[in-house]
Amino acid sequence: MYRGFEETRGKESAESVVVIENLKKSFGNEVVLSNVSLKLFQGENLVVLGKSGSGKSVLIKCIVRLLAFDEGKINVLGYNIGELNNTDLGELRKKVGFLFQSGALYDSMTVRQNLEFPLLRIRKELNRKEVDDKILEALENVGLADALEKMPSQLSGGMRKRISLARTIVVDPSIMLYDEPTTGLDPVTSQEISVLINEVQKKYKTSSIIITHDIECARKTATRIVMLQDGAIYKEGSLTDFEKSDDALIKAFFMQSGT
Numbered sequence: 001m002y003r004g005f006e007e008t009r010g011k012e013s014a015e016s017v018v019v020i021e022n023l024k025k026s027f028g029n030e031v032v033l034s035n036v037s038l039k040l041f042q043g044e045n046l047v048v049l050g051k052s053g054s055g056k057s058v059l060i061k062c063i064v065r066l067l068a069f070d071e072g073k074i075n076v077l078g079y080n081i082g083e084l085n086n087t088d089l090g091e092l093r094k095k096v097g098f099l100f101q102s103g104a105l106y107d108s109m110t111v112r113q114n115l116e117f118p119l120l121r122i123r124k125e126l127n128r129k130e131v132d133d134k135i136l137e138a139l140e141n142v143g144l145a146d147a148l149e150k151m152p153s154q155l156s157g158g159m160r161k162r163i164s165l166a167r168t169i170v171v172d173p174s175i176m177l178y179d180e181p182t183t184g185l186d187p188v189t190s191q192e193i194s195v196l197i198n199e200v201q202k203k204y205k206t207s208s209i210i211i212t213h214d215i216e217c218a219r220k221t222a223t224r225i226v227m228l229q230d231g232a233i234y235k236e237g238s239l240t241d242f243e244k245s246d247d248a249l250i251k252a253f254f255m256q257s258g259t
């Protein structure tokens with residue numbers, strides 16, 4: 001029986017904002033996640049590494065039930081994701097910012113409208129001035145206050161990523177899920193995005209999961225790293241643990257940046 005939003009809130013996760021236990025997810029015969037257990041602690045930047053197709057995007061989509069999972073348990077901010085009804089799931093999703101791999105902006109809307117859209121939907125209590133102030137603050141945080149009235153087509157790839165980030169943080173999420181935030185960007189812009197991720201974490205006290213292939217981004221942002229392989233967590237540790245590892249698979253990841 002469904003117990004409602006507050007009743008499904010467990011007390012077991014005082015300092016973990018996400019707890020994933022024995023998660024399984026298949027598409028037909030293809031087992032993508034066979035047994036993933038993982039915690040995201042309050043205030044940390046958890047970097048998830050793994051080769052293409054290892055299920056990184058699937059994993060974070062399961063966290064907000066953009067994809068239904070087959071078995072296991074996911075607890076987010078104390079709520080049992082598998083048990084929430086759609087209304088309560090909608091409420092929970094307001095607390096979780098999701099920066100999609102594609103970073104899709106609404107092409108027919110100005111930057112201002114792109115940010116206004118989630119804000120008016122999620123923060124209904126705000127008055128006009130508060131909405132305008134929050135939009136400007138989010139844009140200032142990504143260094144693009146002057147892009148307010150621009151259309152997405154007038155922006156470069158890096159600027160679009162920044163605006164996507166501004167659109168995600170404008171509603172003050174307590175958890176951020178970043179899917180490949182620096183993919184397709186030049187090294188300088190990638191570095192700026194990594195710096196922004198750290199600034200967002202400090203300023204908004206967010207806890208984040210950052211999926212990346214970009215080892216420099218991992219180096220800049222990671223409080224902790226996990227590597228996904230064959231549907232399960234292959235290794236968990238600090239940046240130093242990974243950099244010092246003799247494991248061939250891990251070495252292959254860290255060699256790509258030439259260090």
Ligand SMILES: Nc1ncnc2c1ncn2[C@@H]1O[C@H](COP(=O)(O)OP(=O)(O)OP(=O)(O)O)[C@@H](O)[C@H]1O
Nearest residue numbers: 027030032050051052053054055056057058059101
């Ligand atoms: N909606 C879906 N329907 C069917 N299969 C899917 C779906 N989404 C993902 N998959 C499959 O799940 C596997 C993992 O996909 P996922 O997108 O999570 O990989 P990834 O680790 O994020 O890879 P990349 O680094 O390339 O983004 C892939 O084999 C993919 O084809």
Ligand SMILES: [Mg+2]
Nearest residue numbers: 056057101179
């Ligand atoms: Mg992916």
